Amino acid sequence: MLTGHDGRAAWTRAAADRIERTDDNVAPIVYPPATDRFDGLHVWDTWPLRNRDGSLAEIEGHRVLCALTSTDELLPGKRHDVAAIYYFHSTDGATWEHGGPLFDGDALGSRQWAGSTMYDDGDVYAFYTASGRRGEAELTYTQRIAGATGGTVTVDGGGLSIDGDWDHRTLLEPDGELYEREDQSRGMTYTFRDPWFFEDPDGGGTYLLFEANTPVSESEDPCDDDPAAAEFNGSVGIARSPTGDPTAWELEPPLLDAVCVNQELERPHLVVRDGTYYLFVSSHQHTFAPGIEGYDALYGFVADGLRGEYRPLNGDGVVATNPANAPFQSYSWTAYDHGEEVLVVSFFNYFDYAGETLDGIADLPEPEQRRRFGGTLAPTLRIGLDGDRSRLLGTLEHGVVPLPGEGLDPVDRGGRPRGDGRVGGPY
Template identity: 65%
Template sequence: MANRMEPDRAARSPPQWTRSQAAGIERTDETVAPIVYPPDSEIDPDVHLWDTWLLRTRDGSIAEIDGYRVIFSLTAPSDLLPGTRHDVATIRYFYSSDGRNWTCGGPVFPEGTAFGSRQWAGSALYDDDRLFLFYTAAGSRDEDDLSYTQRIAVGAGGRIAADENGVSIAGPFEHEILLEPDGEYYEREDQSRGMIYTFRDPWFFEDPRSGETCLLFEANTPIPDPEGEDRFDADPAALDFNGSVGIAVSPSGDPTDWTLEPPLLEGAGTNQELERPHVVVQDGSYYLFVSSHEHTFAPGITGYDALYGFVANSLRGEYAPLNDSGLVVTNPERAPFQTYSWLAYPHRDEILVSSFFNYYDLQGLSLDDVAYLPPAEQQRRFGGTLAPTLRLAAENAETRILGTLEHGHLPIADEDLPPLLSTFVDDGSGTESGDGYDDGTASH
């Protein structure tokens, strides 16, 4: 369980994503992804699939299991209404030998063995032939009514094997609660005044520069007295929106032993949810990415469902928002909820960004409106599979979308990507003009 960190780091004031920075959020040619249409076939028609992550090794490399890549996804039976999927979320694994065609291997954990009444997003480490699956334990096992208590947990010790029939994962797993909010750096549920409470999304990261073993996560900053708070450039009423990117450190490198430290980044007064935080190190820069929703921005700030990012010269550096506002990738104005839960990772000299195909063809409806549609229409308008992968360029504090790959195409290590064309212009009609993307798979 968590211990208190050393005094010199405790005095550090985390960098901020400020209201003035987020006020500059706007769609641009560099940040807007093309319209997404349904794929010819889904990865698995029997399940809704959303938040997804890759199996990695300690140094962040994507693991290869006898020629297979493995991904993990939150899933639910596809006959359930999409809006209820989080209430029964189960982590399943999928494998592929070419990064294009994925086979479902089934649930990772036997039913009833993991903590929580359901499991939310996390990350996966393959180390010394053992699988460590970090996850969010949401609620309590065997509870009658769903609760929203969140703790960071791990299933440790699983084994992965591959043969001509594919990949299998077997236990036994040793499940352990690793971290709970301390009420000082990270808000407890009983302290929350916000619209959404968060302590979730653990992401394993070993710093290539320092060698330090870290676990990033989404949280909220405790602000017990908003009227007396002078650390944030925001009105007291906006401080109920208090998202942060948390960090814990393993002094020994043991992936089951963690010490809480102050946040890497705070968004108090700006945004309530900084979801699925993760870091990409490229050309000496540390790129910190989070996903967030339009409805979790504090009053007075207009944001989008989007991937947001920040850059620093070290893991605990002074993070500056990418593209001045933090906006990196968002959906087109006429399809604002088509993708979500972005995950960035390096490939050659580019950054690839995967996500899941969310709600589409809403024709101006909000996500709240979707719940009032007939069940068949709710199902029809939900993608529930992997979205087209985006290709991203990052240089210093600026990024731009370069092109797209097919739905669920996560290129293997030695794969050459298609040649890039020069420009992309979305005229809002759903068709691309100019010399745009490397292929048309995102829009047909």
């Protein structure tokens, strides 16, 4: 058992010290798509509309993606300051039509960050991160988990639309004991965000997973006399609905701690297969604690139950990462089950850039900052899972989201990149 702070399942330093790029986890270099399906917009953190049981929703032949969105008139680095959730729909999982903002002007926060959406008997439930306070004169980074009910889907000759008289409310805030409050934070960033709805197939409990930080007081020494590492205290949080009501939640202890290892375990979500629970998170190279060399990558953990003893896939946790010569080309990976494989959607981030950190982007001339930002969906990854192991099998084209049961038209049928390993058209 890998245990960390307070005896919880943990991503330990010993496991993270083994992180490496291998033939089984490095994605091919990506070119921009020949045609941008989201012209005029920056599109990044993305998630599909799912049914209550976690399967992808198909509504009269349509599937739906939600994404954080802004106008592409902004410099890419400014998009988080105005982020709003938009939705897109498709009948083939490859060509996406813009549905517009998911909400009207009544959403909580000065902007909305990532979450999840659930379709249940005609109703849409939205879970999102309310960042800042609506109407604030100066941006703040207070985060709380919010929910909205009242959305409905209509399909007619004009396509699909999501409308409704949305009722927004705060669902969860950190308690300061299980999950760090903003005023307790000693770390480089503060997190209480990214709610993801989940119903456990083993027993049917109703849960929200989210990204958080574990409180670590300055009097504690969890990192063997390394106080700097103790400031890196990411966790995968969880709340349970006692009645199954998607608007009523109670905090429970984290599923996984990364104290002394990593500050941000972003976009946590699960894929359950034959009683095995695969927990996935995204993280950045710059959020690892001093002394650990990690990557911008999709990381995964496996357990025999929701509250099991999570252990890193492949021994180090790396499931899919960017190549060394394009280390920031994709981010914010979301996995979903597709029969014998797991498919992973993400967004096309900064390409044609091999700096040591993303901080160097801000030093580039503005036209170069714009040129090197993808701002659209990345190629979909195909992942094979086998017990405690995973393997990158290949890729689909940019933004392709097949439903389970639909065949795949892979760019790479052999499991490794073809030719020079690039996906998409030339710059």
